[in-house]
Amino acid sequence: xxxxxxxxxxxxxxxxxxxxxxxxxxxxxxxxxxxxxxxxxxxxxxxxxxxxxxxxxxxxxxxxxxxxxxxxxxxxxxxxxxxxxxxxxxxxxxxxxxxxxxxxxxxxxxxxxxxxxxxxxxxxxxxxxxxxxxxxxxxxxxxxxxxxxxxx
Numbered sequence: 001x002x003x004x005x006x007x008x009x010x011x012x013x014x015x016x017x018x019x020x021x022x023x024x025x026x027x028x029x030x031x032x033x034x035x036x037x038x039x040x041x042x043x044x045x046x047x048x049x050x051x052x053x054x055x056x057x058x059x060x061x062x063x064x065x066x067x068x069x070x071x072x073x074x075x076x077x078x079x080x081x082x083x084x085x086x087x088x089x090x091x092x093x094x095x096x097x098x099x100x101x102x103x104x105x106x107x108x109x110x111x112x113x114x115x116x117x118x119x120x121x122x123x124x125x126x127x128x129x130x131x132x133x134x135x136x137x138x139x140x141x142x143x144x145x146x147x148x149x150x151x152x
Contacts, residue, residue, distance in 0.1 A: 003120040004072070005127035008065045009134065012058055013046070021133075022126050036133050043137040052145045059138045062131070069121050076118040083111040
C-alpha cells in the first residue's frame with residue numbers, strides 16, 4: 001500500500017514519470033532548489049497543453065488528497081485511543097478466553113494497518129516534494145489561463 005501522495009502522482013502523471021521524479025530527487029536530495037525547478041519545468045511542459053477544465057479537476061483531486069493525508073494524521077490519535085479502550089474492554093470483559101484472543105488478534109490487525117497507513121503518509125518526504133511541485137505547476141497553469149482570459 002502506497003501513501004496517498006504517491007497514488008495521486010502515479011495516477012495523474014503516470015508510473016514512469018513518478019519513478020523519474022522520485023529517483024531524481026533521491027539522487028539530488030541536497031540541492032533542493034534546482035531539483036524542484038527541473039521537475040517543475042518538466043511537469044509544466046507535460047501539463048500546459050491541457051484545457052482549463054482538466055487542470056481544475058486535477059487541482060481538485062490534489063486538494064482532496066492533501067485533505068485526506070491531513071485527516072489520516074489527525075485521526076491517528078483517535079484510532080490509538082479506540083485501540084487501547086477496545087483492548088482493555090476485551091481483556092476485562094468476561095468472555096471466553098478463545099473469543100477474547102480472537103477479538104484481540106482482530107483489533108491488533110486493524111491497529112497495525114492504521115499504524116502502517118499513518119507512518120507511510122507521515123514520512124513520505126520525496127512524495128511530498130513532488131506533490132508540492134505538482135501543486136505549483138497546476139497553480140501556475142491556472143493563473144496563466146485566467147490571465148490570458150482577462151486579456152481577451
